[in-house]
Each structure stands twice: as structure tokens, then as C-alpha cells.
Amino acid sequence: MLRQVVEGVLAHESEFIESNAVVVQGEAGVLLIDAGITAEEMVAIADDLRTLGQPVVAGFATHPHWDHVLWNARLGEAPRYGTARCAADIRAFLSDEHWKEDIVEELPPEVDVPLELLGLITGLPAEATQIPWDGPKVRIIEHQAHAAGHAALLIEERRVLVAGDMLSDVLIPMLDLSAVDPIEDYLAALQLFEGGAGDVDVFIPGHGSVGGADQLRERIERDRAYVLALRADGVSSDPRIGPSAKPGWEWVSDVHNGQAQRLAERNERGSTG
Numbered sequence: 001m002l003r004q005v006v007e008g009v010l011a012h013e014s015e016f017i018e019s020n021a022v023v024v025q026g027e028a029g030v031l032l033i034d035a036g037i038t039a040e041e042m043v044a045i046a047d048d049l050r051t052l053g054q055p056v057v058a059g060f061a062t063h064p065h066w067d068h069v070l071w072n073a074r075l076g077e078a079p080r081y082g083t084a085r086c087a088a089d090i091r092a093f094l095s096d097e098h099w100k101e102d103i104v105e106e107l108p109p110e111v112d113v114p115l116e117l118l119g120l121i122t123g124l125p126a127e128a129t130q131i132p133w134d135g136p137k138v139r140i141i142e143h144q145a146h147a148a149g150h151a152a153l154l155i156e157e158r159r160v161l162v163a164g165d166m167l168s169d170v171l172i173p174m175l176d177l178s179a180v181d182p183i184e185d186y187l188a189a190l191q192l193f194e195g196g197a198g199d200v201d202v203f204i205p206g207h208g209s210v211g212g213a214d215q216l217r218e219r220i221e222r223d224r225a226y227v228l229a230l231r232a233d234g235v236s237s238d239p240r241i242g243p244s245a246k247p248g249w250e251w252v253s254d255v256h257n258g259q260a261q262r263l264a265e266r267n268e269r270g271s272t273g
């Protein structure tokens with residue numbers, strides 16, 4: 001199930017929207033980042049880890065969207081961390097009694113997603129700069145872009161960046177349209193990634209293919225071009241949308257049209273006061 005990305009870092013790509021679950025090997029067990037989507041795959045990851053004799057000793061969710069905060073009982077009861085903002089956001093989401101229906105609406109019926117343990121995230125203190133666990137140092141790079149409390153993680157000694165829902169080759173930048181200035185937030189986050197690119201040999205996006213240092217710079221550029229096009233007039237020739245979208249990913253064009261329209265509406269409201 002799990003395949004090695006570099007020594008000490010394993011990953012599994014889900015059949016559902018190419019979601020990547022990431023495992024970092026530590027002293028007495030592993031850190032599991034964004035555990036996976038279907039019950040079957042999370043059980044398979046748990047079984048792989050059992051075979052390796054490496055229990056999950058900590059979890060981490062890169063951000064408070066449902067596809068990043070799932071869990072399965074077979075993975076055990078380790079603390080599942082997120083940024084303070086991530087934990088607060090998912091807590092608010094779970095306080096709405098209709099949250100399950102909201103998620104089920106988004107799901108294709110054939111995907112078996114266990115919702116029982118969704119979102120049980122322990123917020124780290126706002127000033128935390130690394131994950132508290134017995135393993136290689138994992139630096140938390142929090143930024144405002146795709147979701148409240150979004151965090152990328154840098155496994156420094158492995159030179160691996162876990163990017164959360166940034167830098168995907170299949171998904172366009174999806175802005176946090178609840179933010180005051182989603183465009184500038186996103187550009188600032190890309191700049192943050194660019195500034196740290198020299199410390200990275202391999203990066204793992206939340207969805208899509210793992211890449212090396214060269215691809216990291218390409219994807220930062222592509223995402224920046226997309227966001228700048230959104231800021232300019234909403235017209236983008238990004239290869240992830242339109243006729244060049246990957247088969248099965250045509251819906252990303254709808255995401256693009258939706259956010260371009262909402263931004264245009266915001267600008268309209270802004271300019272008319």
C-alpha cells in the first residue's frame with residue numbers, strides 16, 4: 001500500500017482525487033499526515049504499518065477540509081494535530097448538526113468514506129513551529145491561502161515538503177474565498193514556498209503527483225500565473241482547466257469558473273461600495 005518517497009518517508013495515493021497520505025518514520029512509530037479517504041485504504045495503511053512494526057504515534061491534518069481530517073479506528077488513538085486555526089475551524093464545522101449531510105452531498109456514492117472519527121483535531125499552540133513527536137524535526141509552515149490554518153510541513157533532514165492543498169498538478173489554486181484578501185494571501189503563500197524551495201528535494205502535494213526540486217519551481221510559477229490571471233480578468237490558459245485538463249478532472253474547470261465569478265462579484269461590490 002505505502003510506497004517509499006525518500007528514505008524514512010512513505011506515501012499512499014488514493015484513487016479518490018489522487019489524495020496523498022504521508023507517513024514519516026520516527027523513533028518509536030510514525031507520524032501520519034492527512035490519513036487518507038476510504039475506509040479500505042486507511043485499513044490497508046494501518047496493516048502496512050503493523051507489518052512494519054511501526055504504530056502511528058502522531059497524526060497531522062494540513063487543513064480543516066473533510067478530505068484531510070479523516071481517520072480510522074485501526075490507525076489507533078494517537079493525538080491528531082493541526083494548527084490552532086485548523087482545529088478551531090473544524091470544531092466550528094462539526095458544531096453544525098448537518099455537517100455529515102453536507103459532506104455526503106459532495107461524495108460520489110461508490111466511495112466509502114468513514115465519517116465517525118472525522119475532524120478530532122488537537123490544535124497546537126499558535127506559536128508552535130514544529131510537530132511535538134519523537135521523530136525527525138517537522139517544521140510547520142502555516143500560511144493563509146487555501147483554508148483557515150493551512151499548514152505545509154517541512155521534514156528538514158529528509159528535505160521533503162508536504163504541501164497540503166498547494167502546488168498540485170491536477171488542481172488549480174483553490175482560494176479561501178471567506179478571507180478578506182484571498183488573492184494576496186495566495187500570492188504571499190506562494191512566495192513563502194519559493195523562499196523555502198532551496199531546502200526541498202521532494203514535495204508531496206495533497207492531491208496529484210509528487211515532484212522534485214525543478215517541478216517545485218515550475219508549479220509555484222504555474223500557480224502564481226493562475227492567481228495573477230484571476231486577479232487580472234479571470235481568464236486563464238492554465239493547462240489544468242479547459243480542454244487540456246486531465247481526463248476525469250474536467251470538473252476543475254467548474255471550480256475555476258465558480259471562483260472567477262465570485263471574485264468578480266466581490267470586486268463589483270467593492271467598487272460600488
Ligand SMILES: [Zn+2]
Pocket residue numbers: 065067068165206207
Ligand atoms: Zn484536499
